Amino acid sequence: xxxxxxxxxxxxxxxxxxxxxxxxxxxxxxxxxxxxxxxxxxxxxxxxxxxxxxxxxxxxxxxxxxxxxxxxxxxxxxxxxxxxxxxxxxxxxxxxxxxxxxxxxxxxxxxx
Amino acid sequence: xxxxxxxxxxxxxxxxxxxxxxxxxxxxxxxxxxxxxxxxxxxxxxxxxxxxxxxxxxxxxxxxxxxxxxxxxxxxxxxxxxxxxxxxxxxxxxxxxxxxxxxxxxxxxxxx
Numbered sequence: 072x073x074x075x076x077x078x079x080x081x082x083x084x085x086x087x088x089x090x091x092x093x094x095x096x097x098x099x100x101x102x103x104x105x106x107x108x109x110x111x112x113x114x115x116x117x118x119x120x121x122x123x124x125x126x127x128x129x130x131x132x133x134x135x136x137x138x139x140x141x142x143x144x145x146x147x148x149x150x151x152x153x154x155x156x157x158x159x160x161x162x163x164x165x166x167x168x169x170x171x172x173x174x175x176x177x178x179x180x181x182x183x
Numbered sequence: 184x185x186x187x188x189x190x191x192x193x194x195x196x197x198x199x200x201x202x203x204x205x206x207x208x209x210x211x212x213x214x215x216x217x218x219x220x221x222x223x224x225x226x227x228x229x230x231x232x233x234x235x236x237x238x239x240x241x242x243x244x245x246x247x248x249x250x251x252x253x254x255x256x257x258x259x260x261x262x263x264x265x266x267x268x269x270x271x272x273x274x275x276x277x278x279x280x281x282x283x284x285x286x287x288x289x290x291x292x293x294x295x
Contacts (some may be wrong), residue, residue, distance in 0.1 A: 117283050172225075176225065
């Protein structure tokens, strides 16, 4: 069964700290993995997309890595800010039907 | 600005009364998706269109239907809403099925 898991479910850090969010998935037959941000009651904002042939992607203070063989991805956030407080979701798009499966997310709170 | 638009943002319907949610895009993307997200849960893919080709997920209830009359618009029809269908419904688009998905703000559906 194809599943995506995110641990921890919630995380609280002081402002300025570097942090890592984790995403694991079963079945390595994937097209890509995408990280999103969701603010309460809002839609999803795309942060980074990593294609299955890639190992990492960077955008500003964000760096996402992908290890397809172990079924893991990490999202690294440097120098966290209170404005980074949100729920972060990873989504895996599998081959064979292009099905996208989301993890339940990690709720991040950055304290000023 | 190019974007994904969902109307209405909030929809209240009665148990069993058909309801239609709409999504439009100015991105001229080939693919449009509908997701259901219940409170504090992962978004769940209901179906997607590649151009006019409809792709239904195996576990999407028959109560949910979709129409895509042209490239810009896609509709979600819930034929007989039940209390369990109360959720946030998210529309997304991508230029190709394996590329970045861009989400609208969502429509929150309440069933009375």
